[in-house]
Amino acid sequence: MPSKKRRLLVSVHFLLVSASLGVLLVIGGLAATIGARGVNDALRAASEEQFATLGLMMQEKARRLIDPVQSQLGILIYDPLTEARDIITRLSRLPILHAVLRDNTTIRSVYIGYPNGEFMLVRKIDQDALRERFRAPNGTSFLVQSLTLNVDGDFIGAFRYYDFDLTLLDSRLAPDYHFDPRTRTWYAASSKTTRPVTSEPYAFFTTGDVGITISQRAANAGAILGLDATVASLAKEIGDMRITDNTKVAVVQQNGTLIAYSDFDKTLGYTADGRIRRNNLSSINVPILRDIETEHGLETEVSSEVMNSDGEDWIFAIRTLDVDASETVRIVFAVPTDELFAATRSIIRSQVGIIVIVLLIFLPVGLYIIRQIARPLSQLSEDVKELASFEFGNPVFVKTRIKEAVELAGTVDSLRVTIRRFLDINRAIAAEEDFDTLLVKLLDEIIATTKTEAGILYLVSDREDALRPYASRLSTGRNIDYKIPSVPLTEKNCLLVRSAHDEHAEGAPANDLELERMGLAGIQETMQETPHNLLAAPLFNRAKELVGVILLMESETVDPALIKFTEALSGSAAVTVEARRLIAAQKELFESFIQLIAGAIDAKSPYTGGHCARVPELTKMLAQAAEKATDGPMRDFHLTRDDWEAIHVASWLHDCGKVTTPEFVVDKATKLETIYDRIHEIRMRVEVMKREAEIRRLRNALAIAGVAIDEAALAQELATMDADFAFLAETNVGGEFMSDEHLARIEELARKTWTRTLDDRIGISHEERERKDRTPASILPVQEPLLADRDEHKFDRPESERIDDDNIWGFRMEVPDLLYDRGEIHNLTVRRGTLTDEDRYKINEHIVQTIKMLDKLPFPKHLRNVPELAGGHHEKMDGTGYPKRLAKQDMSPVARMMAIADIFEALTAVDRPYKKGKTLSEALKIMTFMVKDQHVDADLFDIFLTSGIYLDYAKKYMQPQQIDDVDPQQFRPVTPV
Structure with missing residues (x-):
């Protein structure tokens, strides 16, 4: 039985991929071919246009070279010089000729020939070759050559040498100077016409420069004026006209003689007898220019043609320059096609590369897309499982064109976003400590969650008679640029008050009347999109007391679901606001107690008033400077927000133990002063x-x-x-x-x-x-x-x-046997100061009391180091301080900072009865000795000096007479080894 013929089967995946690859290959190949041809044609056309443009530019540059010369000549033909009969009169016009040469760099000389054969020429002397040729004295800038007739009818030649300011340096007779201007071509040509006559370019005999002569007959006499102008500047202009690196540009006469070329040395040559001559194109060893002259010729213009020279293809063009010369002048351009069409080859390579890359990308992408067509529901199922596991980071999205799958994915993703927003709000407000920043974050999260345009968060005022705005934000994360007023709670018609009275969220159109009731007339102008609807949600705490109201602005119709959602958010927000308000109030109360204690200490003794306020500021200044250190031992020093709070509390309470120190000891100004029964x-x-x-x-x-x-x-x-x-x-x-x-x-x-x-x-x-x-x-x-x-x-x-050796605080102080010893001899024989050992201990004991008092306070975790910070400012780096005899390594950096602040404030204070306040230099000198004795931290004292803290503090707190000139370098410490 004959077998059935099996048909060749192909998969949809293979068919789609094959068809796509085939289309890409065909389209890419056609695009590359057509694109390359188009670019070549465009470049060819662009080169023709650029040749024409460059020709016009060279024409313009040539005109700018010749026209000023002709203009100068047009002025000189009216000058009295043309009618001057003697050399004296002619020399009187020398300033005019001097100005012509000075103001035009291309003019080398100006001269005049008279009908009787007399002649005068003024020449620039600005080259060593000219100075040597004419034996000019030092400082010569201009040479006047003249031929005049004497009474015997003989010509007398003379050379006069002038400096730049026309001061005559030397005057010489030149008997060998023979010259008849009437025999010269320029004289003969100009005597036949009143128009300017321009010569062919030629090499100047005196300088070797290539230039032209422009001459013209005087207006009122038979004299002929002439100017020699160099065209050497055209060589530089040609160098700037190259289309590519190897572009060749030359200005030539029609017979091929060079006028200008980018390599000026190739413009001139020498005859067999050593005279200067101009080269032609065929003699400068540039094959393409030689071939253009020999194979094509220079008689006709060429817009653009291709020529092969020495195995390389070139595009060349020949253009005419109109320079009023007696012979036609051409400009020749030649560009290698390899350089001109380099961009085309690069484009072809890029297009081929792009096609290959697209094919490489398309193949896996196509396979991926085909595979994803059958997997949308499976992917959605996996996403829902993630939500069930409280993983809300990945968005729910299916890559399919199945409508139901896309809609279901969108609904699930909205649920994911909503739950995540709730969690984000709770996380954000839990992490934020600053109350004002918390309100802004809370409002931003609510605006983002509800997808509204803007929002305002109102809180009930302290007097509970108005809603006061605390935060106003746009959906872009910026503040609303509008001065928002408070809303009285008696304004019953206002949406805010209505929602609070009704105890649920309410919406209303954002018309002028509603906005005016809230004091928001004109707020639309500050927003990107004009709000069409308003939504107010009241905030109630757990006691059902009004905390505030959130106002949201929406550009679309308010959805009932949005109202319900906002109500749910407002409940959580109200609890958060209430809790944070209580925390803020507790912090304010704690701060007020701190200020109260510090104020009481300063008020207790009029001689230390302000000490408890100045030391915290000085300590914070030093801590800030230490944080900014980029090198040295403090380069890694950093303080957190909690650390700053601990510094604030510790520095304000560093002397709280002084409330136990008797005033008669603290204020003891003399040795015998004490409490006394009169x-x-x-x-x-x-x-x-x-x-x-x-x-x-x-x-x-x-x-x-x-x-x-x-x-x-x-x-x-x-x-x-x-x-x-x-x-x-x-x-x-x-x-x-x-x-x-x-x-x-x-x-x-x-x-x-x-x-x-x-x-x-x-x-x-x-x-x-x-x-x-x-x-x-x-x-x-x-x-x-x-x-x-x-x-x-x-x-x-x-x-x-008395203090036991094994006391729980670690105090190590020598305690005197007596509480006080008021013996007269005992007190008067105190060697230094006014305090006895008993008095000194009583004062030092304040730090013991400070630590004991602060240890009894139930500080939160981030403030538990306050007793250590506050109680360490009398310790010394060598371990001889008190009350614990801590060494440097046993102390925190902040405790060491507070020691410096306490000492500097005490030295410079002017409110102490037992001493005068030190000047800046005196205080720093004393502290320098303390550094050497290892009583204060050398590294921190160095920062104290180099950061300029001492001066900033002095300007704010010290008397002007105390602030003397200080060189901080002389006080900088050397850290002990």
């Missing part, structure tokens, strides 16, 4: 009054008895006592350092006595009475020392104020 002063006055009464009685008795008083001895004794008191008073002030000699004198003065007759245990507080009772009462009268350290001066330290 009953002791009154008692001393009564003692003095009693002593004065006794003295008067004794003086009277002595006077009655006739006994004389030794006034001189008394005066001497009183003077000694005055000096002793002056010394004690000066010692009480507290200088920089007290010598051993002064200490001994205090001990000596302390042994002097006075008589107390009054009881010192009456009229005092019970606590002071208890301290006095530590020693038995003396029987009056009693001799008291001038100065004494008594038991009653000593205040015991409570056990609660």
